[in-house]
Amino acid sequence: MWTSLPSSSLRVTGTDRVDFIHGQMTGDLRRAPTPGVVPCAFLNVKGQIEFFSRVYRRQGDLYLHLSAGEAEALQARLKRYIIFDQVELENVTDTLSTIHVWHEAELPGWDAAGADAQQFELAGQTVLGGRVNRTGKAGVDLHYLSKDENDVKATLTGPERSLAELETARITAGIPDVSADHFQGVLPQEIGLDVGGPLPAISYRKGCYVGQEIMARLEARGNTRHHLARLQGELTPFSEVTLDGKVVGQLGAVANGLGLARLRKEIGDGQEVQAGAGTATVQRLSTNA
Incomplete structure (x- = not known):
């Protein structure tokens, strides 16, 4: 099974590319093979998420894979921090496309026992794959030249699944998506991006980056007021979550009566809350403390 992913992307070149991007993101790029x-996330000075990305380190460049419509804004942000760095930023959204293959064993040429990022031959071109869990099981984000899309799709086995079906699987599995859930502007730890969360995207052992001081304080304190939870019921997407008239969280995308929410930690498993006009039941995710 596979699904076409609406995406945007940046290519970063230049001799200082690794050090420059490493100094902007929450993940540890220098230690990547x-x-x-x-x-990773790109944060503001308050430690709040501006962008979520998967950064691919390759020989000669970096490839930043983002949700649709985000590359231009991230490019503008990064340009503000270039001073003497030997770095060039290129928006390659119109050049490259992405498909998510739901089960890595179904992708021809991909080594399911191999590394998390691989370059291999497919449909007569060199493609880039990254092991990504979007459904509760390891799949592959497959990046390729858009001009070869028909040839690439012809090599894939299994049926094509809609983006709505992929979203349903993601939400059911309890995996956040910063863009799809409209979780920009919150702390990474509040929505499962911390170490041990469903989408770990922070290193506490790397050097400074924008928002790092806030991350260090949260690590030392060991807690936040909110965490990621799942709601089930009559849900209004992207609505405030309330209890007894008080706002206790925010709901993301919704599929089949399920949605992921940034929720106050004191709201217990099985408790009923309001999510828009309807009533919902809280389901604590096993990845949360």
């Missing part, structure tokens, strides 16, 4: 992939 080549090829390698590092999930």
Whole structure:
């Protein structure tokens, strides 16, 4: 099974590319192998998420895979921090496309026992793959030249699944998506991006980056007021979550009566809350403390 992913992307070149991007992102790019992939967030000075990305380290460049419509804004942000760095940023959204293959064993040429990032031959071109869990099981984000899309799709086995079906699987599995859930502007630890969460994207052992001081304080304190939870019921997507008239969280995308929410930790498993006009039941995710 496979699904076409709406995406945008940046290519970063220049001799200072690794040090420059490493100094902007929450993940540890310097320790990544080549090829390698590092999930990360780009934060503001308050430690709040502006962008989520998977950064691929390759021989000669970096590839930043983002949700649709985000590359231009991230490119503008990064340009503000270039001073003497030998770095060039290129928006390659119109050049490259991405498909998510739901089960890695179904992708021809991909080594399911191999590294998390691999370059291999498919449909007569060199493609880039990254092991990504979007459904509760390991799959592969497959990146390729858009001009060869028909040839690439012809090599894939299994049926094509819609983006709505992929979203349903993601939400059911309890995996956040910063863009799809509209979780920009919150702390990474509040929505499962911390170490041990469903989408780990932070290193506490790397050097400074924008928002790092806030991350260090949260690590030392060991807690936040919110965490990621799942709601089930009559849900209004992207609505405030309330209890007794008080706002206790925010709901992301919704599929089949399920949604992921940034929720106050004191709201217990099985408790009923309001999510828009309807009533919902809280389901604590096993990855949360």
